[in-house]
Amino acid sequence: MMIEVEATHITTRRNPAALVCEVFPGVYVVDGGGVHTVREGGNAFAPLPEGQDDRTFPVNETQMTFAEMYDTNLREADEFEEEIRERRRRR
Secondary structure, eight states: OEEEEEOOEEESSSSSOOEEEEEETTEEEETTSOEEEHHHHGGGEEEOOTTOSOOEEEEEHHHHHHHHHHHHHHHHHHHHHHHHHHHHHHO
16 A cells, blocks of 8 residues: 655755655655664755655555654664663762
């Protein structure tokens, strides 16, 4: 199953550039395939330029499944890091 998403960013390391949608905070799906996080590819994307006409692209179910898993992993990692910081503050 495919769904249409609206681009929020564009790739900076591909030629030609590809549309990108931030589907969860810090989780991006790329037109043509791929799922990335801000932690491992954050500087590979730039905000979509103003006036970009073609702003939507299809995303398959597999991409969305991985995006959901990445979102969960990012949130759990953030919670773990916060717990570590809190433990260090208590020392």
